Amino acid sequence: MLPGKIPPGVLEKLVFTHLGARDGRVLIGSGRGIDAAAIAFGDRVLVASTDPITGTEENIGFYAIHINANDVATFGARPRWFLVSILLPEMADESTLERVMRDLHENATGLGVSIVGGHTEVTPGLAKTIVVGTMVGEVDRKMLVTPKGAKPGDVLILTKWVGLEGTSIIAQKRKKELEEAFGKKFVERARTMMGMISIVEEALTAAGIGVSAMHDPTEGGIANGLHEMADAAGLGFRVYAERIPIRKETLKVCRFYGLNPLALISSGALLIATPSGKVDDIISALREKGIHATVIGNFLEDRNVRVLVEEKGERKLPQPKSDELWKVV
Structure with a gap:
């Protein structure tokens, strides 16, 4: 394995x-x-x-x-x-x-x-x-919020950015290498991204307004998190690549090492499933607390449809077999 x-x-x-x-x-x-x-x-x-x-x-x-x-x-x-x-x-x-x-x-x-x-x-x-x-x-x-609670048509909200934990760990482990490529200030910004790893505040805030389910995408990143959330509820999903928020530090680190940012450990982000009528209230409440939040897609009734929509069209989003982090640490 x-x-x-x-x-x-x-x-x-x-x-x-x-x-x-x-x-x-x-x-x-x-x-x-x-x-x-x-x-x-x-x-x-x-x-x-x-x-x-x-x-x-x-x-x-x-x-x-x-x-x-x-x-x-x-x-x-x-x-x-x-x-x-x-x-x-x-x-x-x-x-x-x-x-x-x-x-x-x-x-x-x-x-x-x-x-x-x-x-x-x-x-x-x-x-x-x-x-x-x-x-x-x-x-x-x-x-109590149950992981199995997501329903067809629920809107998927993602807080903060994907790959926060992975970017921080790589910046710690490969400090000298990355400093040579991008400079000390870049590496320091990447390292300090670990300070955003807690999702307790946003999870409790969203739960107080009303959610169907929540999940933090850890190993395997958001790609694995989406599959785990869909598995728990027996659903499919459609998410849009252009809506998935990724910080420039994560993009640069991933391109440098040839990693997929969607499969990089993403503690610090939170996936929220909620009825469409709650979306504006949740995003507003999170933003009042200074927490970035974005609608990235929806859950679908057909559990076999799990797709990522890109500029070239729609493709299946595979479930990662291992986290991208293990390629570099």
Whole structure:
């Protein structure tokens, strides 16, 4: 298998068929396109998500907090509690652990999240530090947003820009190379794009107005995110290339390395499905908060129609087999 997420077909065969005991309080469990679980607690719902940070060691605590918080927020839940496993390579010193913990602490505090437990060890065979986080949040049951909620005709809104996380990581990993090609100021702008990775604010804002479903496109970029969202709802989609917002830094980095920006890890962007009557209110509310938002397409009833409209016409948008990031890091 290629680096990154396990292919959907393998998940269906080997993972989703081995999920332990059934529990009636599990409102949303594991499935294609579903990044968190929802568990009923009376009139409240706990939402939990887990993700590892494996593509970078720099600012690893930042990524661990925000990537997991993002998944929880797409369910309309506010992130509240965090558990973390820190796996250190042999010969790591205390300063490495201190740096990771300080990073986790500062970013958790910024979101109002408490770090409530986890595990820390030196792991034989590791080449670099790996952090695995689990974020738990809560939401009123009436306000829960389900990944399966998108409906035919729903409008697709995308916040911010695609490839933010991937561009930032590549700028960190290939700093010298990119500085020689585009200059130090360019690389610094690309590196600081990681500061836009949280989607908690826009997700909770949109959920308060009314959405059908939300999804943050991580590994595999927006192309994979669209397929995951469509898989969860059993729908197709039509999106327009000219409407998909891409920053010039991302375009230049992708052209330099021959990458597809639509398949580059895109934490920081948020896909929102909503009825057409809610679109203006959502975009207006987001823009009042300084959050860029764009209508990029619609969901379709036919799940087999998943297309990208370009100048030359309409073509199928394939689901990426691996993230473009792995080609350069």
